[in-house]
Amino acid sequence: MELELRHLKTIRAIADAGSLTRAATALGLAQPALSAQLRRIERALGGALFERGRHGVRTTALGELVLERTRIVLPAVSELQREAARFARTRGEEGERLRLGGTHGPLLGALVDRLADAAPGTTVTTCASWSERELAEMLTEGRLDFALAGTCGSTPPPESPHLVWEEIAVDPVFVMLADGHRLARGREIGLAALADEEWACVPGDGCFADCFTAACTRAGFAPRRMYETDTASCVHLVQVGRAVGLCRATFPPTPGLAIRPLAGTPLMWRHLLGWHPAGQRPDTAATVLAQAREAHAGAAARSDSYARWLAQQRPAPEAAPRPAHATAPGTGSISRGQGVG
Structure with a gap:
């Protein structure tokens, strides 16, 4: 599986929520579906991103590395999309x-x-x-x-x-x-x-x-x-x-x-x-x-x-x-x- 932006957004949502249950609610997914998606992401990245516990999840060392990158990549891509849309509209390239x-x-x-x-x-x-x-x-x-x-x-x-x-x-x-x-x-x-x-x-x-x-x-x-x-x-x-x-x-x-x-x-x-x-x-x-x-x-x-x-x-x-x-x-x-x- 190739890593996509939506996978990075999922990782960020889990980290921000502190639990799979709360993250699933925020993302509008069922928890089993989110858990399965996380397992696929972890296989693609080569290791566990979160440690599960009774009180929620905690990022592993690999998880911290990935989260650090998401803090750079996600805002940069979002800003690129916004700038490109505004540029195209201003220049009239889309009609x-x-x-x-x-x-x-x-x-x-x-x-x-x-x-x-x-x-x-x-x-x-x-x-x-x-x-x-x-x-x-x-x-x-x-x-x-x-x-x-x-x-x-x-x-x-x-x-x-x-x-x-x-x-x-x-x-x-x-x-x-x-x-x-x-x-x-x-x-x-x-x-x-x-x-x-x-x-x-x-x-x-x-x-x-x-x-x-x-x-x-x-x-x-x-x-x-x-x-x-x-x-x-x-x-x-x-x-x-x-x-x-x-x-x-x-x-x-x-x-x-x-x-x-x-x-x-x-x-x-x-x-x-x-x-x-x-x-x-x-x-x-x-x-x-x-x-x-x-x-x-x-x-x-x-x-x-x-x-x-x-x-x-x-x-x-x-x-x-x-x-x-x-x-x-x-x-x-x-x-x-x-x-x-």
Whole structure:
């Protein structure tokens, strides 16, 4: 096996975490998979890099040598990637191109569609990932120009000290039920009424699963089995009555599904757009952000359940309608360079 940069990143992650368990969590891997990968790396390097103990791992002499090199190699390669991406963009060698990344959800496709009209001479390519951290890393390394990500409630984005994160919108989290479900005809559903259900949602590396469990605990129950899978599989599990799904309020109307708000709005989801300021002109960033907000507004307008929920939030009949991209109290744009997906 030839040593690759990702192997060096794995070694660094294990050393920083101090244990395979914590490193596996940080890397989004199962511990057995990380242990197997470490064994392959150690065979390639000719010896053990870590000593395992009850309280975690400790680097061997060989491990210290390798770690010393990673402290030089990894920053150097990352800076090379960033400089090359900025140079190519400045010189126009790649032509007019936007590389967009995004997590699951309808906004990525809607943004691509709007940019095709707003900038018809620009080639737009996309990259999808369930991991907000991976998208942030790709932005930092210059492999993406912009990324659509999200966080639970007011949770900050993945730590990336050089990135800009701007808020697109804040949505309530709704539930999707099979059309024939006993609660599908209600205008909103109390979380406690779903205590006996199994659940489905798409995966992520933020705190949403913990926040959902905490909301269930406040409602007086512990959630049963959770199926974490892709959007199409979640929809199927709901349509056949296997599970109740968790989704953003902008989830598009789908045959066989009823999308309903949760009473009291126990969970919120914040949509964010991220980019590296050194690699983007301010006018380009402003255009993409504006189009992302319009894409969200369009998705919200197509959802009858979301429109009803928004109408219920009006404090008085004469109040102006709340815009689809209005934010929850206490939220707003995130200042640049704070390292706060």
